[in-house]
Amino acid sequence: MATTESWQIAEIAGPKKATLIVKPEVADAMIKRAKHPVLIVGHLAAEIDLDDKKMIDYLLELAQKGNLPVIATGHTNRDFLKRGFTKAKIMPAVEIGQRLTDPEWKGIDGKEPYDLAIFAGLPYYMEWTILSGLKHFAPNLKTMTLDNTYQPHASWSFPNISVKDWIENLKSIIEKVEE
Amino acid sequence: MEILSRKSINIKIKELKSDIGNIKDLELSIGKFSEEKWTEAEGPTPFPSITALREWDKKLLDRYKPFYLPFCDLCCLCTYGKCDLTGNKRGACGIHMSAQQSRTVLLASCIGAATHISHARELVTYAIKKFGTDYPLDPGGLAVEVEAPIIRLVCGVKPEKLGDLETVLDYLENQLTQLLSVTHTGQEGNNLDFESKVFHAGMIDQVGMEVADIAQISVFGFPKADPDAPLVDLGMSVVDTKKPVILVIGHNVPPAIQIIDYLKDKRLSEEVEVTGICCTAIDATRYSSKVKIIGPMSWQLRYIRSGIPDVIVVDEQCIRTDNLIEAEKIRAPFIATSEKNCLGLPDRTRDSADDIVADLVSRKNLGVLILDPEKVGEVAVKTARAVAPKRKKSRTSLSTEEIIEQAKTCNQCKMCRRSCPNDLHIPDSMKAAGKGNIGMIGDMYEECIGCARCEQACPETIPIHNIIVSAATQRTKNESFRIRAGRGAIQDIEIRKVGGPIVLGEIPGIVAFVGCSNYPKGGKEVAEMCIEFARRRYIVCTSGCAAMSAAMYKNEDGKTPYELFPGTFDAGGIVNVGSCVANSHIAGAAVKIASIFARRTLRGNYEEIADYVYNRVGAVGVAWGAMSQKAAAIASGFWRLGIPVVVGPHGTKYRRMLLGRADREQDWYVHDRRSGEKVYVGPVPEHLFFAAETKEEAMVMIAKLCMRPNDTSKGRAIKLTHYIDLHRRLFGTTPDDAHLFVRTLTDIPITMKEDLTKILREKGWKETIIPDPTLLVNQVEKRGVR
Ligand code: SF4
Numbered sequence: 001m002a003t004t005e006s007w008q009i010a011e012i013a014g015p016k017k018a019t020l021i022v023k024p025e026v027a028d029a030m031i032k033r034a035k036h037p038v039l040i041v042g043h044l045a046a047e048i049d050l051d052d053k054k055m056i057d058y059l060l061e062l063a064q065k066g067n068l069p070v071i072a073t074g075h076t077n078r079d080f081l082k083r084g085f086t087k088a089k090i091m092p093a094v095e096i097g098q099r100l101t102d103p104e105w106k107g108i109d110g111k112e113p114y115d116l117a118i119f120a121g122l123p124y125y126m127e128w129t130i131l132s133g134l135k136h137f138a139p140n141l142k143t144m145t146l147d148n149t150y151q152p153h154a155s156w157s158f159p160n161i162s163v164k165d166w167i168e169n170l171k172s173i174i175e176k177v178e179e
Numbered sequence: 180m181e182i183l184s185r186k187s188i189n190i191k192i193k194e195l196k197s198d199i200g201n202i203k204d205l206e207l208s209i210g211k212f213s214e215e216k217w218t219e220a221e222g223p224t225p226f227p228s229i230t231a232l233r234e235w236d237k238k239l240l241d242r243y244k245p246f247y248l249p250f251c252d253l254c255c256l257c258t259y260g261k262c263d264l265t266g267n268k269r270g271a272c273g274i275h276m277s278a279q280q281s282r283t284v285l286l287a288s289c290i291g292a293a294t295h296i297s298h299a300r301e302l303v304t305y306a307i308k309k310f311g312t313d314y315p316l317d318p319g320g321l322a323v324e325v326e327a328p329i330i331r332l333v334c335g336v337k338p339e340k341l342g343d344l345e346t347v348l349d350y351l352e353n354q355l356t357q358l359l360s361v362t363h364t365g366q367e368g369n370n371l372d373f374e375s376k377v378f379h380a381g382m383i384d385q386v387g388m389e390v391a392d393i394a395q396i397s398v399f400g401f402p403k404a405d406p407d408a409p410l411v412d413l414g415m416s417v418v419d420t421k422k423p424v425i426l427v428i429g430h431n432v433p434p435a436i437q438i439i440d441y442l443k444d445k446r447l448s449e450e451v452e453v454t455g456i457c458c459t460a461i462d463a464t465r466y467s468s469k470v471k472i473i474g475p476m477s478w479q480l481r482y483i484r485s486g487i488p489d490v491i492v493v494d495e496q497c498i499r500t501d502n503l504i505e506a507e508k509i510r511a512p513f514i515a516t517s518e519k520n521c522l523g524l525p526d527r528t529r530d531s532a533d534d535i536v537a538d539l540v541s542r543k544n545l546g547v548l549i550l551d552p553e554k555v556g557e558v559a560v561k562t563a564r565a566v567a568p569k570r571k572k573s574r575t576s577l578s579t580e581e582i583i584e585q586a587k588t589c590n591q592c593k594m595c596r597r598s599c600p601n602d603l604h605i606p607d608s609m610k611a612a613g614k615g616n617i618g619m620i621g622d623m624y625e626e627c628i629g630c631a632r633c634e635q636a637c638p639e640t641i642p643i644h645n646i647i648v649s650a651a652t653q654r655t656k657n658e659s660f661r662i663r664a665g666r667g668a669i670q671d672i673e674i675r676k677v678g679g680p681i682v683l684g685e686i687p688g689i690v691a692f693v694g695c696s697n698y699p700k701g702g703k704e705v706a707e708m709c710i711e712f713a714r715r716r717y718i719v720c721t722s723g724c725a726a727m728s729a730a731m732y733k734n735e736d737g738k739t740p741y742e743l744f745p746g747t748f749d750a751g752g753i754v755n756v757g758s759c760v761a762n763s764h765i766a767g768a769a770v771k772i773a774s775i776f777a778r779r780t781l782r783g784n785y786e787e788i789a790d791y792v793y794n795r796v797g798a799v800g801v802a803w804g805a806m807s808q809k810a811a812a813i814a815s816g817f818w819r820l821g822i823p824v825v826v827g828p829h830g831t832k833y834r835r836m837l838l839g840r841a842d843r844e845q846d847w848y849v850h851d852r853r854s855g856e857k858v859y860v861g862p863v864p865e866h867l868f869f870a871a872e873t874k875e876e877a878m879v880m881i882a883k884l885c886m887r888p889n890d891t892s893k894g895r896a897i898k899l900t901h902y903i904d905l906h907r908r909l910f911g912t913t914p915d916d917a918h919l920f921v922r923t924l925t926d927i928p929i930t931m932k933e934d935l936t937k938i939l940r941e942k943g944w945k946e947t948i949i950p951d952p953t954l955l956v957n958q959v960e961k962r963g964v965r
C-alpha cells in the first residue's frame with residue numbers, strides 16, 4: 001500500500017506533507033496545468049539504471065515531449081551533452097532553489113516566475129532540504145519529484161516504489177504529456 | 180569591552196607612607212598583559228561587543244541573502260511548542276520560520292565556538308599550571324613576528340605570555356554567554372540579526388582556536404611555522420600489531436602527550452605503538468613523529484573493531500559515544516580523560532596508577548575516568564603492556580565464509596539502505612554476498628562513513644559495517660600513506676612573498692580544505708580536489724580530518740599528495756596547518772596579508788581588515804565533509820572575514836545557505852577608494868556559503884569564488900582561465916556567465932579570446948574600470964593608503 005513514509009527513515013517532515021502521485025495521470029495533470037514549469041535534473045539521473053536505459057534518458061524524453069525547460073545541477077550537463085542535448089541551463093541546486101523563492105524572478109528564459117518545479121536525480125537528502133526551503137519560502141510555487149522515493153516536502157511525490165513501477169509510471173507520464 | 184579591560188586593571192602598592200610622598204614599588208598592569216610596548220594605533224573595535232560589527236555584517240548579508248532549508252516544519256524549543264511554522268505561521272512566541280532557522284544556526288555556531296573556547300581554556304590552564312603564566316608565546320620563532328593575527332585584529336591586544344591568553348579567554352567566554360542567551364525564546368526576532376550574531380560567534384571561535392593553537396605550539400614545541408615539518412605515517416596498515424597498541428581519539432592533546440612522554444622516560448618508545456584518530460592524532464604527530472595516524476573520525480569503528488588497539492584513550496569532541504561498548508567487544512580497556520566526556524565511568528583520578536591498571540587488566544573496571552593527563556600516560560602504557568598478550572588482538576571482523584553465512588540471513592527489507600546517510604546499496608550487495616560475491620560489499624568501504632546506522636536498523640542484526648570492512652581487507656592492508664605533520668602558522672616571509680601575487684590575482688587563490696569526514700562519496704574526493712588545485716598552482720591548505728583524507732591517495736609511483744607537493748605557503752604547495760584549532764592560521768594568513776604586505780593596522784580594526792580580505796584575498800574554505808557544530812562555527816568565522824565557504828551536499832543540513840544573486844546587477848557595486856565613485860565589479864565572490872552537489876560542481880565553484888574585485892587584468896585572466904577550463908572539462912561547455920567576470924578586454928585569457936569575445940557580444944557586455952575596491956565609505960577618505 002502506498003504510504004507517505006520517507007525513504008530515509010529519520011527524515012520526518014512535520015504536519016505538511018506531499019500528496020502522493022498515486023497514478024501517472026496526476027503528474028501529467030499537474031504538468032499540463034502549469035503555465036511555466038521547469039525540470040531540474042541532478043547528477044544521479046545519469047547513474048541510476050532503469051532497465052537498459054538511465055533515468056536521465058526518461059527525463060530527457062519527458063522534457064522534449066512536454067516541452068519543459070531543463071536545469072542541470074551538479075555536473076549533469078555533461079550527460080545531457082553526451083545525448084546530444086545542448087539546451088540545459090547549468091545551475092547549482094542550491095542556486096536554483098534560492099531563485100525559486102524569489103517571487104520576482106522570471107526564470108531562465110526571463111518570461112515569468114515558474115509555477116511548477118519538477119525535481120529528479122538529486123541526492124535524496126539534498127533534494128529533501130531544498131524542497132523544504134521551497135515549501136516554506138516559495139508559497140506560490142508547486143513542486144513535484146519524479147524520483148521513486150517519497151519526498152515529504154514536495155507538493156507531489158511518488159511513494160517509495162519499485163524500479164519496475166517507476167519505469168512504468170515514467171513511461172506513462174511521458175506518453176500522456178504529449179497528448 | 181571597556182568593562183572588561185577596566186575589570187582587569189591591577190594596581191599593587193607595596194608601601195604607602197604619607198599622603199602624597201613615599202610611594203614605593205607602584206606596579207600598574209592592565210589586565211594580565213605584559214608591559215605594553217606595542218605602538219600600533221588602536222582601531223575602532225577592540226574586544227567588540229555582539230553588535231559592534233553589525234553594520235559590516237549587514238553589508239555582507241545584503242549581498243548574500245540567506246536561503247533557509249528547514250530540517251523540520253516545527254519548533255520544539257520551549258513548552259509552548261511544538262509550534263507549526265508552515266505556511267508563514269508564527270510560533271506561540273511570535274517567531275517566524277526564517278528567524279527560527281537562523282536561531283538554530285546560531286545555536287550550532289555557539290556550540291562550536293564553546294567547544295573550541297573551552298578546549299583553549301583547558302589547554303591554557305594546563306599549560307600555566309605546568310609552565311607558569313610568564314611562559315613566552317612563540318608560535319613561529321624568528322619567522323613569525325605577527326604571532327597572533329586574529330587576537331590582534333579582534334581583541335586589539337598583543338599577547339606575549341601564556342597569562343595574556345587568559346584575558347582573551349575571559350572576553351570570549353563573556354561573548355559566548357551573551358550569544359547563547361540570544362537563542363532564548365523571545366530574545367531576538369529578526370533573522371538577519373540572528374545571522375549577524377552567527378558571524379560574531381564565528382569570529383570569537385576563530386580567536387578561541389588561535390588561543391588554543393599558539394598555546395600548544397609554544398609549550399609543546401610543535402613545528403613552528405615550519406614548511407618542512409616531518410612526513411609521518413598514516414593508515415590502518417602502518418601499525419606494528421606485534422607491539423602493544425594504544426589508541427587516542429579526540430582533540431585535546433595533553434593526555435596523548437603524557438603517554439608519549441612516559442614512554443620516552445621509561446625508554447619504551449620502541450616497545451609500544453601510539454596510534455590516533457581525529458585531531459588528537461594530528462596534534463600528537465606535531466609532538467612526536469613516531470605517532471601513527473589511523474585516519475579521520477570515520478575510522479573509529481573500523482579501527483576499533485579490527486581489534487588492533489589494546490587500550491583506548493579518549494579526550495574530547497567528535498568521539499563516538501558508543502566507543503566504550505565497542506571497546507568492550509574487543510576486550511580493550513577504556514580510559515576517558517576529559518571532564519566534558521565522563522561516559523558514566525568511575526573517577527579514579529586520585530587512585531594510584533598501579534591500582535587502576537590492576538582493575539583495568541582484571542576487567543574489574545572496563546573503563547575509568549582519569550582527569551590527570553600524567554596519570555593517564557602511566558596507566559595507558561602499563562595497561563597496554565599488560566593486556567596486549569592476553570587480548571591476542573581479539574577482533575570482531577569476519578572471514579569470507581562468515582560474511583557469506585551472515586549475508587544469507589538478509590531478508591531484503593532495505594531498512595539498512597534507508598538508514599544509510601549515503602543511500603549505499605547495501606541490500607543488493609548483501610544479496611550478491613549471500614551468493615558468494617563479496618566484491619560489491621567490499622567496494623562500499625570507500626564511500627561508507629562508518630556511522631553504523633545500517634546495523635542499528637537491520638532486523639536480522641547482521642553486522643553490516645563489519646561485513647563491509649571485513650570484505651575490504653585487501654584495501655585496509657594497503658592503507659599506508661604519508662602526511663606532513665601540522666606546521667602551524669604561516670611565516671611572515673612567506674606572506675611577504677605571496678601577498679602581492681595573491682592580492683593582484685596572479686596566484687589564483689588560496690583553497691583551504693578543512694573540517695570533518697561526512698563525505699558524500701568518500702574522502703578520496705578531497706585528495707583529488709587538493710591535487711587538482713595544487714597542480715593549477717593555487718595555494719592549498721589543509722587541516723583536521725580533511726588533512727588526513729588528503730593524504731589517503733597515491734599516484735602511480737605510490738606517492739601521496741604531501742610527498743608530491745611542498746609544504747610551503749606558496750603557489751602549488753599543500754600546506755597542512757594542523758588540527759581543527761590550527762584553522763586559525765589559515766584565516767590568520769589572510770589577515771597577515773593585509774598587515775604585512777599591505778601594512779594595514781590590525782589592532783582592533785576588524786571591519787577594515789575584513790573589507791580588505793573580502794575584496795582582495797582570493798581565499799575559499801572547503802569543508803567537503805562538514806558535519807559538526809564546530810565546522811559551523813569555523814565557517815561562520817570565515818564568512819565574517821568575507822571568505823566564502825563551500826560544503827558538500829550534506830552541508831545543506833546546516834539549514835541555510837548564503838547566496839549572492841549574479842543576476843541582480845545592483846548587488847555588485849563597490850566604492851572606488853581613489854575616486855569615491857560606485858563601480859560595478861560583477862558577482863565576485865558570488866556566494867558566501869554554498870553546498871555543492873558533486874565534487875565537480877565544487878571544483879568549478881571554488882575556481883569561480885576565488886575571483887575578487889581587486890584582481891588586476893593579468894590576475895583575472897589567470898583566474899578566469901582556471902574557471903573556464905574546469906567548467907569546460909567538468910560540465911562540457913564554456914560558462915554562460917563568463918562575461919560577468921570580464922571588466923576590460925585585457926581580462927580575457929588570450930587562449931580563450933575568440934570564444935569569449937563572441938559571448939561578450941551576445942550578452943551586450945560593457946567595459947568597466949577596475950577600482951580600488953571597498954564596501955566602506957570611510958575607506959574612501961583614506962586615499963593613498965594601500
Ligand atoms: S520557541 Fe517559540 S516557536 Fe519554538 S516552541 Fe517555543 S513558542 Fe514555539
Ligand code: SF4
Pocket residue numbers: 595598599600601602603605623626627628629630631632633634643644647
Ligand atoms: S556504516 Fe556505512 S553503510 Fe552503514 S549506514 Fe553508515 S555509511 Fe551507510
Ligand code: SF4
Pocket residue numbers: 588589590591592593594595596605606609636637638639640641643
Ligand atoms: S536491513 Fe538487514 S535484512 Fe534488511 S536488507 Fe539490510 S541487511 Fe538485509
